[in-house]
Amino acid sequence: MPLFWLFLIVLAIAAGAYLLARSRVLSMAGDDRRALHSLPSYYGSNAAMKSAVPALLLLVAWLLAQPFIVDNAVSSLIPDAAIADNSSRALVMAEVRRTADGLDMAVASGGLTEALARSEGLDLDVATSSLQEAGAIVTSQLTEPVLAAAQQFRALNTIGARWMSVAVIIVALIGATWGIREASPAFRARNTVERGVRALLIAAASIAILTTLGIVLSLVFNTIEFFRLYPASEFFFGLSWAPSFSGRGGASDLGILPLLWGTFYISIVALLVAVPVGLFAAIYLSEYASPKVRAIAKPLLEVLAGIPTIVYGLFALLTVGPLLVRVFGDDGLGWMQAGTAVMTAGLVMGIMLIPFVSSLSDDIINAVPQAMRDGSYGLGATQSETIRQVVLPAALPGIVGAILLAASRAIGETMIVVLGAGAAARLSLNPFEAMTTVTAKIVSQLTGDADFASPEALVAFALGMTLFVITLGLNIFALYIVRKYREQYE
Amino acid sequence: MTDVSMESAAPRGTLTTVDARTKKRNAAEKRFRAYGLTAIVIGLFFLVVLAVSIIRSGLPAxxxxxxxxxxxxxxxxxxxxxxxxxxxxxxxxxxxxxxxxxxxxxxxxxxxxxxxxxxxxxxxxxxxxxxxxxxxxxxxxxxxxxxxxxxxxxxxxxxxxxxxxxxxxxxxxxxxxxxxxxxxxxxxxxxxxxxxxxxGADTGVDNPGGAGIGVAVIGSFFMMLVVLVLSLPIGVAASIYLEEFAPKNWFTDLIEVNISNLAAVPSIVFGILGLAVFIQFMHLPQSAPLVGGLVLTLMTLPTIIISTRASLKAVPPSIREAALGVGASKMQTVFHHVLPLAAPGILTGTIIGLAQALGETAPLLLIGMVGYIARAYPEGVVSGFIDPNSAMPAQIYTWAARADAGFYEKAWGGIIILLLFLLTMNLIAIILRRRFERRW
Structure with a gap:
């Protein structure tokens, strides 16, 4: 693994620079530490920082940029004639990349010699058979331009990797020399190092911005690509969801409304379970329960929040679903056909959200000042009257915020609906029917052998975008309400 | 008119006899209290049902x-x-x-x-x-x-x-x-x-008896290694900057808003990010624990940042002032005094963040960890990171999605193992908190 070795070499150069700079400054000061501006280790750290940081940045930048440059260079080599009518340049490039990987595999397994894999005289049949022997996934017969492009691809990548190593090591050495030469007793090493550390801290904090940017860009670009292939109005207002994977470009109905309906229906069922139970639990825990009961019941309820959603998904599929079928199914009331239904997913999601609602409401009820309760008691109200007429109205905005946060959780929940809600997209009012949600369809459109250029796969990004916007809006609104409420009593 | 008012006045109760209205109010009080108790009991009942069905269905595995x-x-x-x-x-x-x-x-x-x-x-x-x-x-x-x-x-x-x-x-x-x-x-x-x-390793779809979760545990282990190595230093560095150095300006506000929003973004969206950026854009290998680890790192970062900031905040300002007073620089104060004192809290938060990441499934579905059948252990450390593998929750999902009912038992058994890991991690976090908790 040459990349790993390159990394180690850079680190070794940095370590060497540390030791050299430290001993240089000590010898210049005649081993009298008091003559130095900073502690000796700062001079060393300065040299190590100057050699390692620019070199590693260059390494990362190079690794990110090289695939593009190589792709562009190789892509321009493929003549237009080599691209079949039903294909595209991107597909041919994917083929080239696979062939190049296959050549690597064939060389590694000894099916081809490195020299033969590079030579222009490599026979097509020999190449195909040796690639297949090495277990590479290639089409049955390679074509001349693809093979030539693949060879060029490998050659460019090898050259790129070699130049990258050279450039990175040179940058590390230059940085090391710079840092070592700077090391003199009057140099303000500590200040320089601290400025560098501060820059690293800022970079770490900026990762949050980069992540959001990454999410937004990856959603936006693919969504635009999708809307180029599929009209936006039909996506947002279409009443039917029926993707076809068989005929590429064939008629697929990709209307989001049935999915949104399923999402909201399941979320509403979940909130109907979670809000009353969670809210009353919070009221009991904060107003009535003795400290002993509270100390036991609160953590136990919160265990429900710590259980991974896959567990709830399995619980919905294998326990709750069959149980509901026994009561509401053909043997019972005859309302339910199969275990996967809105009711199953909603009920289980509700269980998951109970601790979420209860602990948020608990905090908010506890934040209501005691003086308000005391005033109410002083007028002769009972405890429940105080809670209903004083505490809850005061806490209402916060509780609404908590419920909105729970709703946003319910809308974004994936595993429970993937396993518990079914796969059929329909607009129906019957809660015992299977329905599907935005998240479940993102999963089903993007797993499996999806071709990323087809609208059937790209629609997942548009769904993701919708989901992101809805949950973000709910969160911002809820946080705004909660914050505004908190300020009221602080 | 006086007659009417005389009639409408209810007989007033005394201290010894309770009148009808007080009775009603007291009954309402009792009812309200019972609702609360019922809610708690319902919540705990669900917990018990969940636990019983996991144990009863999982132990046969x-x-x-x-x-x-x-x-x-x-x-x-x-x-x-x-x-x-x-x-x-x-x-x-x-x-x-x-x-x-x-x-x-x-x-x-x-x-x-x-x-x-x-x-x-x-x-x-x-x-x-x-x-x-x-x-x-x-x-x-x-x-x-x-x-x-x-x-x-x-x-x-x-x-x-x-x-x-x-x-x-x-x-x-x-x-x-x-x-x-x-x-x-x-x-x-x-x-x-x-x-x-x-x-053991996973088997094909036709042999539920021989399926094991061992390989998926190793996959999860490598993923958690990536998460730990990346999210701990980045999370701590970001928290130190925000808590100790950041000036109050628009850039800091932007970071704060982003962190609090990322904490609430649905996990599936992180999966889309991983698919688009790490696999489509950077051409990292599909189904690899490295990619899974990167995605989960981004998901875990907000959790770690929030808990790290809380423990940095808990270190009293007097410590910082004392360090500054004897001539330490701001950076030395933070790294030599504040950070060591906050370390137990940071560690606890990190373990809890890792436990959350360990059970996360949805993003792994999108980066291809589900279609892959993990039949063999990785050959070495490098192969452990970049070769396709499964992870515990992804393996459980795979089993749950198979048609043969024999796999359901395996899925429940897998959940027991997953929950045992989570329980251990949370217990360690609780013990650490108890052991090192310090009141100033």
């Missing part, structure tokens, strides 16, 4: 029905079997003869043929031949074989398959169950601890 037969293979038998054309068939016949004699010893007489044994135990001849070829010194001494029964026979003992539900097929005939019962009475079929479930 840890046992495996085995057939134990002891017999001695003589050198002549070995030579004769090796000289035949169908070698494994010869071994199978030896095995069947041994089984027959063991049944006769116990006075049981059940007729069975080779096909029935194949349905119950799979290809026995191959296993036996392998064993004696690998251990030639055991020829001539009595050897006890424990052979795993087929998934359906296993299901018969665990109640998944009943006599009524069995339909004659090439996998199991109803008459085979008579043989199974007889073998059970003779003590030849018994239940053993299923080590293969804990250490």
């Amino acid at each position: 840890f046992t495996q029905t085995v057939v134990e037969v002891e017999f001695t293979l003589t050198q002549e038998q070995f030579d004769e079997a090796e000289s035949q054309l169908l070698k494994t068939k010869a071994y199978e016949n030896i095995f069947i003869a041994a089984l027959q004699s063991q049944l006769e010893q116990r006075g049981l007489n059940v007729a069975f043929d080779a096909a029935a044994i194949e349905r119950l135990l799979g290809k026995t001849g191959g296993t036996i031949r392998e064993y004696f070829r690998a251990n030639p010194d055991r020829i001539g001494t009595p050897v006890s074989f424990e052979l795993a029964a087929s998934s359906r026979v296993d299901g018969y003992f665990k109640g998944r398959v009943t006599r009524d539900s069995v339909v004659d097929s090439r996998f199991l005939m109803v008459t085979d169950l008579d043989l199974v019962d007889a073998l059970y009475d003779a003590g030849i079929i018994k239940s053993a601890f299923n080590w293969n479930f804990i250490t």
Whole structure:
């Protein structure tokens, strides 16, 4: 693994620079530490920082940029004639990349010699058979331009990797020399190092911005690509969801409304379970329960929040679903056909959200000042009257915020609906029917052998975008309400 | 008019007699209190139902029905079997003869043929031949074989398959169950601890009996390694900047808003990010623990940043002022004094963040960890990071999505193992918190 070795070499150069700079400054000061501006280790750290940081940045930048440059260079080599009518340049490039990987595999397994894999005289049949022997996934017969492009691809990548190593090591050495030469007793090493550390801290904090940017860009670009292939109005207002994977470009109905309906229906069922139970639990825990009961019941309820959603998904599929079928199914009331239904997913999601609602409401009820309760008691109200007429109205905005946060959780929940809600997209009012949600369809459109250029796969990004916007809006609104409420009593 | 007012005035109660209105108010009070108690009981009831159904459905995954037969293979038998054309068939016949004699010893007489044994135990001849070829010194001494029964026979003992539900097929005939019962009475079929479930690899869709979660545990381990190595330093660095250095300006506000929003973004959206950025854009390998780890790092960062900031905030300002007073720089104050004091809290938060990441499934679906069947352990450390693998929650999902009901038991068993890991991590976090908690 040459990349790993390159990394180690850079680190070794940095370590060497540390030791050299430290001993240089000590010898210049005649081993009298008091003559130095900073502690000796700062001079060393300065040299190590100057050699390692620019070199590693260059390494990362190079690794990110090289695939593009190589792709562009190789892509321009493929003549237009080599691209079949039903294909595209991107597909041919994917083929080239696979062939190049296959050549690597064939060389590694000894099916081809490195020299033969590079030579222009490599026979097509020999190449195909040796690639297949090495277990590479290639089409049955390679074509001349693809093979030539693949060879060029490998050659460019090898050259790129070699130049990258050279450039990175040179940058590390230059940085090391710079840092070592700077090391003199009057140099303000500590200040320089601290400025560098501060820059690293800022970079770490900026990762949050980069992540959001990454999410937004990856959603936006693919969504635009999708809307180029599929009209936006039909996506947002279409009443039917029926993707076809068989005929590429064939008629697929990709209307989001049935999915949104399923999402909201399941979320509403979940909130109907979670809000009353969670809210009353919070009221009991904060107003009535003795400290002993509270100390036991609160953590136990919160265990429900710590259980991974896959567990709830399995619980919905294998326990709750069959149980509901026994009561509401053909043997019972005859309302339910199969275990996967809105009711199953909603009920289980509700269980998951109970601790979420209860602990948020608990905090908010506890934040209501005691003086308000005391005033109410002083007028002769009972405890429940105080809670209903004083505490809850005061806490209402916060509780609404908590419920909105729970709703946003319910809308974004994936595993429970993937396993518990079914796969059929329909607009129906019957809660015992299977329905599907935005998240479940993102999963089903993007797993499996999806071709990323087809609208059937790209629609997942548009769904993701919708989901992101809805949950973000709910969160911002809820946080705004909660914050505004908190300020009221602080 | 006075009469009316006289009539409408309800009889007033005294301290000793309670009037109707007070009674009503007290009843309402009791009811309200009961609602609260009911809510708690409902919540705890759900917890108990969940726990019971996990344990009841998952424990059978840890046992495996085995057939134990002891017999001695003589050198002549070995030579004769090796000289035949169908070698494994010869071994199978030896095995069947041994089984027959063991049944006769116990006075049981059940007729069975080779096909029935194949349905119950799979290809026995191959296993036996392998064993004696690998251990030639055991020829001539009595050897006890424990052979795993087929998934359906296993299901018969665990109640998944009943006599009524069995339909004659090439996998199991109803008459085979008579043989199974007889073998059970003779003590030849018994239940053993299923080590293969804990250490083994996933099998294809047609062999639920042999599926194990071991490889997926290793996949999860490598993923958690990536998460730990990346999210701890980045999270701590970001928190230090925000808590100790950041000036109050628009850039800081932007970071703060982003962190609080990322904490609430649905996990599936992180999966989309991973797919688009790490796989489509950077061409990192699909299904690799490295990619899974990167995605989960981005998801875990907000959790770690929030808990780290809380523990940095808990260090009293007097510590910082004292350090600054004796001449430390701001950076030295933070790294030499504040950070060590906040370390236990940071560690606790990190463990809890890792536990959350360990159970996360949805993003892993999108980066291809589900379609992949993890059949073998990675070959080394590098291969552990970049070769396709599964992870515990992804493996559980894969099993739950398969048609054969035999896999459901495995999925529940996998959940027990996953929850054991989570429980351990949370216990460590609680113990750390108790041990190092400091009140200033």
